[in-house]
Amino acid sequence: MKQHGKTHTNVDKEPNLKGTLISVGVLGLFIIISWVAVFAIFLSR
C-alpha cells in the first residue's frame, strides 16, 4: 500500500476548526494585552 491511496480514501472534508482558531486568537490577544499592560507600568516608573 502506498502512502497516497491510504490517506485519502474515506477522508471526510477538513475538520471544522473555527472554534480553535478563535480560541488561539483570544489566547494570543491575552498574551499581548498582559505584555502591554506591564510594559506600561515599566514606562510609567
Added chain:
Amino acid sequence: MALHNVVLPNEDSRQLLPIPKKEAKLYMSFMYVAFISLFIGGLMGLLQVLVRSGNFTLPFGIGYYQILTVHGVILALVLTTFFIIGFQFALMSKTVGMSDKQRNLSWLAFWIMTIGTIMTAITILLGKASVLYTFYAPLKAHPAFYIGLAFVIVGTWVAAFVNWRQLYLWKKKHPGEKSPLLAFMVTINMIMWFIASLGIAVAVLVQFIPWSLGYAETINVLVSRTLFWYFGHPLVYFWLLPAYMAWYAIIPKIIGGKLFSDSLARLSFVLFLFFSIPVGFHHQLTEPGIDPTWKFIQVVLTFMVIIPSLMTAFSLFATFEITGRRKGYGGLFGWFKHLPWKDVRFFAPFVGMLAFIPGGAGGIINASHQMNTLVHNTIWVTGHFHLTVATTVILTFFGITYWLIPHLTGRKLTKSVNRLGIIQTIVWGIGMLIMSGAMHIQGLLGGPRRSDYSEYGGTEQAVTWGAYQMAQAIGGTILFVGIILMVYIFIKLAFFSPKGDEEFPIAEEEENAEPTPMWMENWKLWVAITIALILFAYTIPFVDIIQNSPPGSVPFDWPIGNS
C-alpha cells in the same frame, strides 16, 4: 509480537504492553518519594506564608531560610524529578518494554537518587545548608549538601541511559518503524535533561565541592551562576514536557478522541529540545559581567519557545473541538460542553492548562529585558512559577496519579475518590488564584521574594504589601488543605481502593492520519543542532566571563548558609 504488520507503520505504536508486578513496584517507589516530598514541602509552604503574614514565629530556633530551602529543594527538585522519572519509566515500559537487566539498573538509579536526596535533606534539616534551592555562591553549605545533589543527578543519568537503551532495543526489533510517540517524547526529555545537567554537574563537582571542603580557597561566582542557569531553564522544561506528554498523548484518550497530529507533537518536542537550553541568560538579565549583546541573543532564542508552546495550545483546542464535533456538538463553542468535566483525570490537567495561560504570558513578560527589571527578584516571580510548576505541572501530575497509581497497584479509581479529586482540584485552583494573584500584585509593587517577614524599617512602600501578604497566607492555607487531600487520595489509591483494572490511557492516531515523516527520527541531527545552538549562545560570552572575572570569593557560611 511476531504478528506485526509491515504495511502499516502506525500499527505497532498502538500495541500496549502490560506492566509486570516487579516493574510496578519500582515505579511506585518513585511515587512514594514524590508524595512524601509533597507533604513535607507543602507543610513548609504553609509555614512560609504564615511567617510572612507577620502573625507567626517559627519555634525551636528554626530559620525562615532553612524552611524555604526545604520547600524549594524538596518540591522543585525532589518531587518533580522522582515523579517524572517514575512516570517516564511507566510510559517506556508500556510502549517499548523493559528487560530484567534494565529493571535492575533502574533500581540502581532509584537508590542513587534516594541516597542523594536523604543526604541533602538531612543536611538542610540540620540547618547546615540554608542556601535555597539555587545554592548561589558565595553562600556556603555543608559539603554533604552538594555531594547529595550530585548523587541525585548521577541517578537521573542512569535512568536516562536505561530509557535510551529501551528505545534502542525496540527500534532494533522493529526496523523501519517510527518509535511510539510517548517513547519518542521521553527520549527527547532525557536528552535535554542530560545535556542540561552536565552544567550543574560541572558546577557542583569542579566548583562547589572542592570549595566547600576547603581545597579551593575561592569560587568564581559568575561562572557558578551561569552554569546554574544553563541548567536552570531547561529544568523548567524538564518539568513541563512530561505534562505535555499527558496533554498530547493521554488526554485525547480520556476525552474519547484521537491524537490530533503525531507529527506536530513530535515536532514541538524537537523544538523544545532546541530552544530550552541556550537561553539561561534570561535569568541573569540583571547580572553585571555578561555582555548585553549575548543577553539579547539569548532572549531572542527564548522567544522562539513561543512557537512550540502555541503549537501545543492549538493542538489541544483542536483535539477538544474535533472530538466534540464528532460527538455531535455543533456551534462555535458547543464542543466545549462535551468535555468530561466530571472525570478528574481530565479536570485536574485541564485546570492546569488554564493556569498556563497567565503562566505563559507572565513568562514572556519576565523574559523581556525591560520588564525583567520591574519584576526581577520580586515575589511576582514566585507567583509566576507557582502558576507554571506548582499548578500547571503539578495538577497535570495529579491528573496522571488518579489512573497511574491504581493501574500500578491493581486497583480502581472509585467514584468517591474521583469526586474527592474534583474537590481537590477546585481547592487547589482557588488557593492558587488567591496566593499567586497576591504575589503577582505585591511583586509589581516592589515586594521582594525570598524574604522573611520584615517591616523594612517602616518604609511607606512596605506598608502597601501587608494586605497581599495576608492574602497569600489565606491562599496558602487553602493550598495546604489541597495537599492534605491529595496525600489522602494517594494513600487511598495506593493501598485501600478496591482491586480491579484501571486503564492506562494512551491515545491512538486517526485511521486516516497522515504518516509521520521518518526524518523525525533523526536523533543525531537533533542532538547536533541542540549542541550547535548551545555552543553558539554560550561560547563567546562564557569565555568572556572567565577571562574578565573579578577575583573569586571565599566561602560565607553566614548569615544563612551553614550556621
